[in-house]
Amino acid sequence: MPDPSADPIALITAWAGGPVTITEIEGGRGHRVARVEAGGGRRWLLRVLDPGVAAAGLGLEPETEIANTRQAAVSGVGPQVVHRLAGLPALLLEDIEGRALDAAAVREPDLIPGIARACRRLHAGPAFANDFSIFAELEGLLGLCRRRGLPVPDGHADRLPAVADIERALAHWPLPAVPCHNGLLPQTLIAADGGEVRITDYRLSGNHDPAFDLGDVAAEADYPADLVPMLAGAYFGGPDRRLFARVALYRIVSDLVCALRSAVRHGLLVGPADPRAGERTRRAVRHLDDPAFGRLIDDARGLPSF
Known part of the structure; x- marks a missing residue:
């Protein structure tokens, strides 16, 4: 079950083993999207899924979107899934280099x-x-x-x-x-x-x-x-x-x-x-x-x- 009290930044910091920098990105269509940077030049995209998007009829249930994101990564077209945050409908994804x-x-x-x-x-x-x-x-x-x-x-x-x-x-x-x-x-x-x-x-x-x-x-x-x-x-x-x-x-x-x-x-x-x-x-x-x-x-x- 998702834990609404879980803090994604605290979870990422603990997983990354040190402080991280968060840059919010617009255009998530109701979901939270941010770039996460950590020591050693590591960088990912954070995607935190809001169940309200599915409730409004504007997207999939979070667990279904997560499952499909993993499948798209297998095809090589979607970003690789780096980490699933415990207790949250949230993923750390490959930050694809490009335009x-x-x-x-x-x-x-x-x-x-x-x-x-x-x-x-x-x-x-x-x-x-x-x-x-x-x-x-x-x-x-x-x-x-x-x-x-x-x-x-x-x-x-x-x-x-x-x-x-x-x-x-x-x-x-x-x-x-x-x-x-x-x-x-x-x-x-x-x-x-x-x-x-x-x-x-x-x-x-x-x-x-x-x-x-x-x-x-x-x-x-x-x-x-x-x-x-x-x-x-x-x-x-x-x-x-x-x-x-x-x-x-x-x-x-x-x-x-x-x-x-x-x-x-x-x-x-x-x-x-x-x-x-x-x-x-x-x-x-x-x-x-x-x-x-x-x-x-x-x-x-x-x-x-x-």
Whole structure:
């Protein structure tokens, strides 16, 4: 059982055998993330998981995230787990040497093959402790908004029939579920000094359709139209209309789900409404209203092109 009175810094100091320096890092999405430095040039990342994130429907239960983080480390893509703090849902992780990416970097064509390789390595690794469905996630977040009286972004509800169309189209040619990240924000990607891209933060991880991770990368970095087939081709080994359509449709769903997550996060954990929720919904709506949307549905179903 976690011990809420346990002090992570005292535990780390005792484990490290001497004083440590802590530098808090923003962007933990409700969890505490900090860089820890100790004597002898030793350095790690501390990740302390807040059970309130899972309670708000915004992440995994801490023990599941910890289990998946260990599995991602086995694949070589995730950071190595250095130490589990006794009595706490907290890990000391490898502090990966390299450049943390932003959206502009994730859009760099030269980096796209490395991002695709990182996804393939994660997807080929050991299975995670849980399964994940982005469509179930959407339903769960909508239910949470109804129960807690949280506002849904304008225009979101009107597009749910199109989401159902996407789910049916993707079900025609399902891909085997693999260990997926399911939350590939640009800052979760690190261009490591060794030349490979590494992936951090397994808050939303679970076994899922591999094409979702690609669509999520495209959504989070706001890919222009020409980069989506480039990422899909780099991952799948060449052009394939059905697989490209799968990635493009998941990109739309990712935007809609992330809009809901923003609404829930700011309604339950942070406070005022997040303008990004509306932005993500409007972006999804643009893709849904694009004349090419119907062709994507047909391609995902494997229908012939005339």
